[in-house]
Every structure is written in C-alpha cells, then in structure tokens.
Amino acid sequence: MCRIGAIKSRKPIHPSKALHLMLSQQKGHDNSGFAIVMKDLYGIFEPYKKQPMLSYSCTKKGKQIIEDFMVEKGFSRKIFSWVPETSPFDGMDFAKMPFYGFDVFNYPENLLDASPEEIENVLLDVRLELRRVLEEDEQGFVFSFWPDVLTLKEIGNPNHIGEYFNLWQEDEKIVGKNIVIQYRQNTNYAIVRYAAHPFFMQGYTLCANGENTFYVKNKECQKNLHRGYIGFESDSQCFLYTLHYLHHELKWPLSYYKHVITPLPFEQLDKLEESKKRTLYKIRESLAHLEINGPNTIIGLLPDNLMFTCCDSKKLRPVVVASDGDTVVITSEVCGANEALPNRDQETDIYPNEREIVAITNDLEIKRWKQ
Amino acid sequence: MEAVGVNEITQNDLNWKIEYDDDRCTRCGKCIATCTFNALEMQVEQRAFTALDPDQKEHKHKRNFKAVPVVKQISDLTHKCVGCGMCEKVCPNEAIKPVRNIDTREAILDCAGGSPIKRGGRTNVSTERTLDIIKVGRISQMTDPSLDALRHSFDIKSPFGRVLGAEELPLKISDNELNIEGKTPPINWIYPIIFGDMSIGALSTRAWEAIAIATAYLNEKHNMPIRMSSGEGGMPIKLLKSKYLKYMILQIASGHFGWNRIIKAMPEMVEDPAGIIIKIGQGAKPGDGGLLMAAKVAKHIQEIRGVPRSDLLSPPNHQGLYSIEESVQKMFLSFNAAFQFRVPVAIKVAASSSSVSVYNNLLRDPYHIVGGFFMDGIQGGTGAAHQVSLDHTGHPVVSKARDAYLAAVAQGKQGRIPLWTGGGMGMTSDLAADAFKMICLGANGIFTGKLLIQLLGCIGNDAGRCNQCNTGLCPTGICTQDYRLVQRLDVDKAAENIVNYMLGVDTSLKKLMAPIGNSSLPVGRSDALVSVDKSIADKLQIPFAC
Numbered sequence: 001m002c003r004i005g006a007i008k009s010r011k012p013i014h015p016s017k018a019l020h021l022m023l024s025q026q027k028g029h030d031n032s033g034f035a036i037v038m039k040d041l042y043g044i045f046e047p048y049k050k051q052p053m054l055s056y057s058c059t060k061k062g063k064q065i066i067e068d069f070m071v072e073k074g075f076s077r078k079i080f081s082w083v084p085e086t087s088p089f090d091g092m093d094f095a096k097m098p099f100y101g102f103d104v105f106n107y108p109e110n111l112l113d114a115s116p117e118e119i120e121n122v123l124l125d126v127r128l129e130l131r132r133v134l135e136e137d138e139q140g141f142v143f144s145f146w147p148d149v150l151t152l153k154e155i156g157n158p159n160h161i162g163e164y165f166n167l168w169q170e171d172e173k174i175v176g177k178n179i180v181i182q183y184r185q186n187t188n189y190a191i192v193r194y195a196a197h198p199f200f201m202q203g204y205t206l207c208a209n210g211e212n213t214f215y216v217k218n219k220e221c222q223k224n225l226h227r228g229y230i231g232f233e234s235d236s237q238c239f240l241y242t243l244h245y246l247h248h249e250l251k252w253p254l255s256y257y258k259h260v261i262t263p264l265p266f267e268q269l270d271k272l273e274e275s276k277k278r279t280l281y282k283i284r285e286s287l288a289h290l291e292i293n294g295p296n297t298i299i300g301l302l303p304d305n306l307m308f309t310c311c312d313s314k315k316l317r318p319v320v321v322a323s324d325g326d327t328v329v330i331t332s333e334v335c336g337a338n339e340a341l342p343n344r345d346q347e348t349d350i351y352p353n354e355r356e357i358v359a360i361t362n363d364l365e366i367k368r369w370k371q
Numbered sequence: 372m373e374a375v376g377v378n379e380i381t382q383n384d385l386n387w388k389i390e391y392d393d394d395r396c397t398r399c400g401k402c403i404a405t406c407t408f409n410a411l412e413m414q415v416e417q418r419a420f421t422a423l424d425p426d427q428k429e430h431k432h433k434r435n436f437k438a439v440p441v442v443k444q445i446s447d448l449t450h451k452c453v454g455c456g457m458c459e460k461v462c463p464n465e466a467i468k469p470v471r472n473i474d475t476r477e478a479i480l481d482c483a484g485g486s487p488i489k490r491g492g493r494t495n496v497s498t499e500r501t502l503d504i505i506k507v508g509r510i511s512q513m514t515d516p517s518l519d520a521l522r523h524s525f526d527i528k529s530p531f532g533r534v535l536g537a538e539e540l541p542l543k544i545s546d547n548e549l550n551i552e553g554k555t556p557p558i559n560w561i562y563p564i565i566f567g568d569m570s571i572g573a574l575s576t577r578a579w580e581a582i583a584i585a586t587a588y589l590n591e592k593h594n595m596p597i598r599m600s601s602g603e604g605g606m607p608i609k610l611l612k613s614k615y616l617k618y619m620i621l622q623i624a625s626g627h628f629g630w631n632r633i634i635k636a637m638p639e640m641v642e643d644p645a646g647i648i649i650k651i652g653q654g655a656k657p658g659d660g661g662l663l664m665a666a667k668v669a670k671h672i673q674e675i676r677g678v679p680r681s682d683l684l685s686p687p688n689h690q691g692l693y694s695i696e697e698s699v700q701k702m703f704l705s706f707n708a709a710f711q712f713r714v715p716v717a718i719k720v721a722a723s724s725s726s727v728s729v730y731n732n733l734l735r736d737p738y739h740i741v742g743g744f745f746m747d748g749i750q751g752g753t754g755a756a757h758q759v760s761l762d763h764t765g766h767p768v769v770s771k772a773r774d775a776y777l778a779a780v781a782q783g784k785q786g787r788i789p790l791w792t793g794g795g796m797g798m799t800s801d802l803a804a805d806a807f808k809m810i811c812l813g814a815n816g817i818f819t820g821k822l823l824i825q826l827l828g829c830i831g832n833d834a835g836r837c838n839q840c841n842t843g844l845c846p847t848g849i850c851t852q853d854y855r856l857v858q859r860l861d862v863d864k865a866a867e868n869i870v871n872y873m874l875g876v877d878t879s880l881k882k883l884m885a886p887i888g889n890s891s892l893p894v895g896r897s898d899a900l901v902s903v904d905k906s907i908a909d910k911l912q913i914p915f916a917c
Contacts, residue, residue, distance in 0.1 A: 211515035213888050217785075217895040224783025250537055253547040263891075265526050266560060279542070279551045285530055285558055286537040288786050293889045294515045314523070314890070316516060 002209040004182045004197070004319075005331035006299045007340065008307045008360050012042035012175035013327070015167045017340060022158065022183050024335040031093065033184030033196035034161050035153040037144070037205045038176035040305050045150070045176075048080050048104040052123055054130075055151040057097035057193070058140025065139055066101070066130065073126050074108030082174075084165045092164060094156020097140070100165075102150055120202050124228050141193050144200040150176070153196045158183050177362075178305055182207040195233035199240040202228070203303030206243055208236035209332055210296030210317045214289075218242070221289035225249070239298050242290045247302065254308065255369040257300075258357050259283055261292045262313035264371055299330050308359040315354040321366065322349045328360045380447050384476045386835060387452040387469040389444035395466035398440050402458035402467050407844040407856060410452040414443045442467060448481050455830055455837045455846045471834075488758040489662075491840025491850060492831045493655065493795065493821055496762040497749050500798060501769040501907055502805050508901030508916055511888035520878070520885040527880055527892060528596060529816040530789045531620075531646050532558030532715030532742040539739075556739050557715050559645050562597045563816030563892060564806055564876065566823055567793055568622060568650070568719070570602030570629075572663045572672045572683070573754030573840065575857045578827055578849040583610070584862065585869035586618050593870075595877060598645045600818070603661050603685060605629015605675050611636040616644050622719075623706070624650035625660050626685030628676040637709070646742065647706045647716040651689065651698075654751030654768065654794035656760040657721030661685035664755055666843030669852035695732045703740045717743025721751075722766040722794065730775045734784045743789045745818065746772055750795025752821035754850055755841035768794040769812065773911045776813025776895060785895060789815040797822035798833070802872075803879030812911060813895045824849050826872050827865040 003025040007017055015036055041049065052075075058066060070076070082102040111119055127145040134140040143151035154161045162168050182197040189195060197207035212218060215235035222229040222241045226249065229241040239261070246252045246260060263269075263284040269277055284291075295316030299309045309319055309330045321330050322337035324344035329337050337349065352358045355371040382388045389411065403411045415438045424433040444452055452469050459468040481488050511517040533556035541553030566586060571579045586599040603624035610616060611633060621644045623630055652658065663672075663683040673680060692698045698718075706716045718733070718741060720726060726746055733741045748768025753761065772792040779785040796805045796819040806817045821829075828847045831837040840850035848860035884890065887899045901916035902908035908915035 211511075211888075213511070213515060214893070214896060216898045217893075220780045220895065221783070221785065224780075251544070252542075252549060253544065255547065256549060265524060265890075266528055267524070275550055279549050281558075281560075282535070282540055282542075282551050282555060283537070283549070285534045285786075286540055288530075288534075289895065291891060293891055293893070294511075295888075314518075 002182055002184045002197070003332045003336070004207045004209045004297065004299050005329065005336055006178070006180040006301070006307055007327060007329050008178050008364065009327040010177070010364060011326065012177050013179065014170040014172075014175050015179060016170045018179045018181040019158070019162045019167055021329060021331055021336045021340040022181060024339045025331070025333050026158070026183065031155070031157045032191045033153070033155055033182070034158040035151070035184070035196040035198055035207075036179060036181045037198045037200060037301070038150045038179050039148060039205065039301060040177040041148050041150060041175070042177070043173040043175040044082060045080075045104075045148070049148045051079060051104045051106055052145050052147050053102055053104045053149060054142065055102050055144045055149070056140055056142040057100045057153070058134065059098050061137070062134055062139030063099050063101070065133060066142075069130055069133055070105065074110060075105040075126070076108070077106040078103050079106050080104040086164050087166055088164065093160050094154055094164070096154075096164070100152070124202055128228060128230065146200070146203060149200065149203075149205075151200055153193045155191055155193060155196070178301055178307060180205050180207055180299060180301055189234060192233050194231050197234065197236055199234075199237050201240060201244050202248060204240060204244050204248065205301040206236075206240040206298060208239050208296055208298045210236075210312065211294045212236060212238055212292050212296065213294035214292050217289045218292070239292070239296070243300055245290070254302065254306070254359065255357060256283065258310050258355070258369070258371050260287045260290050262354070263291060297332065305362055306359055308357050309352055310357045311352055311354055313354050320349055320351055321358050321360070322346075323364065323366065325364070328364055328366070330360075380480065382444055382446050383472060383474055384480060385446065385451050386472055386475045386477045387454040388472045389452055389458070390468050390470045391442055392466045393439075393441060395464045396442060397464055397466075399463065401461040401463070402442055405457045405461045405846075407457070407846045408453055408455075408839070409450045410445055411442055411458060412445055413440055415439065416441050448477070448483065451477065451481070453837045453839050454835070455839075457846045489755060489841050490758055490761070490838045491752070491754045491756070492761070492838035493750055493752045493798070493833050494761050494765070495833050495835050495838075497765070497767070498833050500795070501767060502808050503799055504904045504907055505808050505900050505902050505911075505913070506916070507807065507883060507887065507899055508914070509899040510886045515888045517888055518885040518890060520881040523885065523890055525881050525884055525890050527563060527877065528560040529563040529892060530558050531561050531598070531717065532556055532789070533739045534558065534787045534789065535739060536784070536787065554712070556742060557713050558742070559715060560596070561645065561816075562595050563810060564597065564802065564873075565620065565791065565816065565818040566597060566599040567818035567820040568600045568602045568648070569754070569820050569824070570604030571606060571675055572604040572628075572667060572852075573602060573850060574824070575845075575848055575851055575860065576671060577857050577860050577862050578824065578865070581827055581860070581862045581865035582823055582869065583615070583619075584866040585873070587615050588866065588870050589873055590618055593874060595873065597873065600648055601629075603628050603650060604663075604672075605632050607675070608632060608636055612639045612641065614642050616640060617642040619644050620646040620648055622648045622650055624685050625687070625689045626683065628678070628683065628685070631677050632675065634709075643710055643714050647710070647714055648719050648743075648745060649702050649706065649716065650719045652719070652721035652723075652747070653753060654721045654747030654749055654765050655753035656756035657723060657765050658687055659756065659760050660687045662755040662841070664841050664843065667852050672852055695729060699733070699736050699738065699741060704738070707740050715742030716740065717745055717791070719745035719747060722746050722748045722768045722771040724766060726766070726771050727774045727778045730788070730790075731778050731782065734779055734782055734788055741788050743791055744775070745791045745793065746775065748792070748794025750798055751793055753840075768792050769809070770910050772809060772814050773812045777912070780895075785813070786815070791816050791818055793818035793820070801879070803876045803883060806876075807880060807883040808900060811893050811896050811899045812913075813897070815894055823869060826868040828860060
C-alpha cells in the first residue's frame, strides 16, 4: 500500500516538512517510487512565478537533447536554473540519474499575446513532445512544465533520495506553500519514474493510494478524451485524467468529481429530488467508464492551489486531514500528522467519509462537500 | 432368399426408439394417451408359449398361442418419436422410455414432399461454448479487498437507451451546481438480463403469461428490475392498458404482427412500455424472417395478430428499408415519435461478420435515437426454423460482441449505444456466469429465452431431443396453442421456477462481483477474465492462462 501526503501552509515551507510527514509511515513503501510536487513557490523561485519551469532528470546526452529541443520550440531564453546540490554517500539505495534540472524559461515572443488557453496548450504539447523525444533513446524524463511548479521523481529509498538532494536540511531557498508527496509501493505494474505519483497535467496534481480496479475501462475511455492522457504507467494516472477532464475540459465544479468516480448507488439516486436526480443519472450514464471501483484515497491540487482529498465509496483506504491553523496536512496515517503537527488539537482532525470531498482553500478554510 | 422392403421405415431408421418392458406394463394406456406425436399405439401381438396341457393326464407340454396387447412405436416419419419422454413421465410402472438411436437415418429421410426439416430449439451442431473456456481469473486479494457478497450492496443495473457523451449533455452551471436543461434521450436502468423475445403464438398464452407473471413478481416483490420483451406478435389488450406495461418491451419485427392493436391501445395506456425493440434479425436463423406455422395460429392468436389462420411468415427484411441510415430515419424516428420520445428504441440483429460495421454506423448517428444494440448469436433459440438455418447459419456472439465493444472504444463511444447480447446464454445452466463474462467483455447486459422455457418445463435440448416447437404439438404445453396441451402447464409453478432461478442468478452475480472487488457492473473490465485457450485469449484480447 502506498502512503500519500500533502501539506498546505500559510507560510512557505521546506520539503523537509513533507519528508518528516512521511517518515513515520515508511512501513508502507518498498522503495519503488518517490515523488514530490511543490506549487506556489517562494525562496529562489519567487521572482519567476509566471514563467514556466521544466522539471526533468536525464543523461548527459539527454541534457543536450533538452536544450536543443527547447530552443527549437522557441523557449530559448532560460532565465533561471536550479541544479540541486547533491551529497552522494556510501550505500545510496536509489536509481540516480546523471542530471536533474529545474529550468525556468521566458515565453517565446509568439506567445506574448497568446490567450491563457493557448499558452496552456503549448506548455502541454512541449512537455508531451519532449517526453517522446527523450523516450526514443531512454535519455531522460520530463515531469512538469508549468509556472510555479517543481517536480522531483526517483526510484529508491526515499530517505536516501532526501539525503542525496539535501532535502532534510531545512532552508528558505527551496520553499512553497503546497507540497504533495508520495512514497509508493508498486504492486501491479513496472517500476518506472513516470509511475511515481503525484502526476501532473496543466496545473493539476494528484496522487493516490489504492487500486483502481476499473483501470482498463478508465484507460480505454481516457485515451480518446484528450491528447495529454498518455502513459498509464500507473492505474492512478486515471484519477488525474478524470479530474482534468471534468474540471478543465468540461468545466464542471470540483464537487462533481466524486459523483463521477464513485457515483451514488441507484437506490440513493432515486431518493433525490427530481432535477438533481436527473442530472446525476445523466452524469453517471455519460461517464460510466470513468467510475473507479476499488480501494482508493486521492489527494489533488488544482491550478488555483485548492487542495482536496476524497476516498472510494466503501472507505477502504485511510486518510486524515489535520490542521493547526497555519498548516493543514492530508495524509494516509495519523502518525504522519502527529509528526508534522504535534501541537494541534487532535479532536479537530477530519477523517473524510466515503461520500465527501474535503477541500482546503488558500486561506486554509476547510470545506466538506457531501455527495 | 426372403424378400425385404429395405425402403420401409423401421424403428432403427429413427432418432429415437421406444424401449418397452412388456412384463412391467399394466396396459393402462397412459403413455399412448399422453404422446402428442401419436408415436405410440396399442397393438396385438401373437405370442407363442409352452405349457402343460390341462386336458392330458400325463405330464406333457404343449405349444400354445395367445394374443397379447402391447404398446408399440409407430415406425413412420409422420409419427416419429422425438424423445420427449412424456411416456416415461406418466408410466406408473417404469415400463417405457425413449432411447437415442445412434444408427438413425432420420435426418436424411425426413423430407416429405421435398420439404427440408423444420424444427424449433437451438443449433444442435454448434454447441461449443467459448464462455465456458473463459474464467474469472482476477481475484482481489491483498492489494485490494474482495467484497462480501452478502453484506455489501451492489448496483446491478444496466442502461437501455441512448447515452450521450458528457460533452453533449445540455448542462447548465449555476451556483456551483450542474443542472440538466433541455431534452435528453430516454434511458431506463434495468436488470442486466432481459427475458427475451418469445411471442404469444410461438409460446402458448399460458407459457407467455407465466413469464410475464414471473417478471412482475420479480419487480414488485424482489425489486429486481427485470424487463420482458414481447416478441413479435403483440400482447393482450388488458396488459397493454395495465400498469404492468412498464415491465414490458414491445417488439416489432418485419411482419408487424400485433402492432395494429398496440397502436390502437396507445391512448389508453397508463404506463409507457420499458422500450421498443425493432427486430431486424435473429441469431437462430439469421437472414430469415419469423415463422409461425398454421398449426399454431389458433383463434386467439388470429385475434391478437389480426390475421386469418395460415402460416405466418415475417419477411426476412423490413420492407422499405434498404440502408442503415434510412432505417434510423424511418423506423427509429417514427417509433421514438410514437411514444413522444419517452421510450427508448433499440435494434436487434443477428450476430454477423458485418455486425461491427452496423454498430459503428449507428454509433455515429447524429440523432441519438438508437437506444440499444441487441446482438443475437448462433446459439440462440427459435420456435420455428429450417434446420439448415439453425445448424449452419449464424455467427458466435462472444467474439462479435467483443469486436463491437472494441470498435466503440476505438471511436471513443463505448457505452453510448448499450450493447446487449444473447444466443445461448445460460446454455450450460449458469446464466449469471454468462452474463458476468459478457459484461466484462463489454456488453451492458444479456437476453435469454430458451432457458426460460426450460424453466417452464420444456424438455427440449441441444442434442436433438424434442425441438418440435414448430408443430403445435409441444408435449409440455409451452409452445402450442392446443388448449388440451396447454392445460399441462402449471402456470404458477412455472412462474415460480423462473422466480427462484432468477433470485439465484442475482445472488450468483454478486458472488462473481464480490471476488473482483466491484460493487457496480464491470462493463468492459476485460482484465477480470482469463482464457484457458490461447486462440480465444488472443481473439478477445484477454489474458491467457493455463
């Protein structure tokens, strides 16, 4: 079983907070994946909140491929680049890549007057194409290309990865107000970096703990819905694509995400007042192939940084939402919350039920939407 | 050398021979009175026996003769035994029974007047079962839990009606709420097993009534939303005007039998029917129309269908339809309009090499008025067909249904026109397993007919037993309009058999869903299945296991 966690804070926080959040939950992982996504960045990234940052890891050849590719695509002005300081040590247990890069680019001139939608599409297409180019010769991985977003993914012992990248040492350089993290146990599929959660697409970030038993039908459906719905290295990617499709493509309110992935049983639908019943029936009919039906907990982060969590319809995977007023954490097990927020009032902890979405606004207001 | 009439038909030329035990027979005559095919008669045999001569004082035996009444099989093709076993059923002394004759020549001789064999039932040749080679191989353990079939609730319903894509829904967003504003095609969510397509006419009114009673009972008492298709031939006016019409799917086929009365009853209907099925083809005899032999067109059938007594043949095609596009415009639109777009209209076709093209075309229909695609395979049953059609024409439904689903996936339109499949469902007795496997392969549900009449008491099988549904002589009173035979059917008991079986099916479905961890139907969840035959695994694109 995976362990997942997320932190949302009024003040920018360092990734070490997230590592501590996950430390006490480590029995749940098997070194098959580690990933962290930070959004709403401060510290050394604060001046570049509007420009897209490319997060990648690659070989030496891959680095040249990336540079040439970005120039070719018009992203020739790299205005900032963070290369993490690394501290190799004996007994490192993870699959290290030669280069890790976090490069911020200015937009090409032809995009200066582009609409937000056009820019979103360009950023997506650049990432997708770069991914394909790097995949051809297995020269690297590109995880996100978006303003104000940093992604790091690796395979191996999360503690070692943290130590190598100096993520245990708190500082004010690499900080953000939102962090989503997962230590992954891989049960069904090949161990590859792209299978490590959180996944990212056009400002949406999502990680999940569980098993998507409708993976095949989800995948068959999503492949035709959007050019960006690719990979499917993990069955949990389906959750991100459904979120993106609903919220970004159909522009439905987030509360309907739950209605799509875990629709109300017919018996309950039939008890609703007529217009709501009719609407929810139509949604269930039209998106039957996006239903999930297995044990899951999901943590998601929207482009506007609203953070949320929800569970499967039988509450087969754990999750807790805890807050001390300045910081909210969402995580698989309460021991993680105790580590991250030892001084909070535990009685205010929320254990989301099987029929709700718990959302945290940027003001740390906690909203609960019942299905 | 003795002369022999070698072209005379004798018992050994027939499919079934009567095995008769003279010593056990009490000559009560029940077997003869019971046999609807007049295959038995009372004859007198001269018997020789040796006994003491009572007139002689000496101990001396004498050869005597006596006439003994015996039950004998009539050895001609008109009165051939069909193996129904009614004689055995009524015999109080176990003195008589039909026995299959492996040396039979009946199949090549039974062509009186140059007419090939006609019969009912299913194919007796293509009886291999793909569904039995597929197993539910993906069991939830450790990574995800199995469910408890008795404790969890399960959503066992399927759509009947045209499903719109999410982007096509007339939704309006206000105050973070979605609301459907505007019309959408009608969809009824029903049990994933439909009682299929057997007409009054093919069935006796009492047999049809038994299925209708079971349907209503399952709905009203057990909350199982089973729907029953009328078959071609209409239905009683009383039912058309009753609240129970909501459990019925009205079928129209190329003969349009019964529709005059249906249309006339429309103003007085208090409920809408559950749906309309336009029957284009049938798996048992693809490319062939319906056939009700004159022998079964009794007075009440003439009334329901509005026809005189004669062979009733539905044409192989709907007259006036010559293309898919045109059928969509004409038939679907007119039937949708007839019920003011409140009742879903579906199409039933025989599985064929061309089925996927048809399905693809219907999926692209811009009017969104095709509410279901019913595909009937070669193992489907019929009340009357030429044997050559039953045994040698048609297409297995399993791979074709899978092809159709994957074709819809390729278009990104899976689920838009619900896929319902039939033809041999429940052939090896487990309807739930067949339904479950078809659903995992992409069907939304299945339909079944033959199994239902077997539950009513039909003793016909796919090894050539009985199958005389076309003759009007059905020994169980199910496929006949002869009022004396119909009396044999205990309607209540027959309905009870169906109810009990379907309650068992419902539990079995849960027992299949629970181990794969699903509480709603796993439509298209092909990863739940494995095939123990590699070629079938490859064809269906499911894992091979051995």
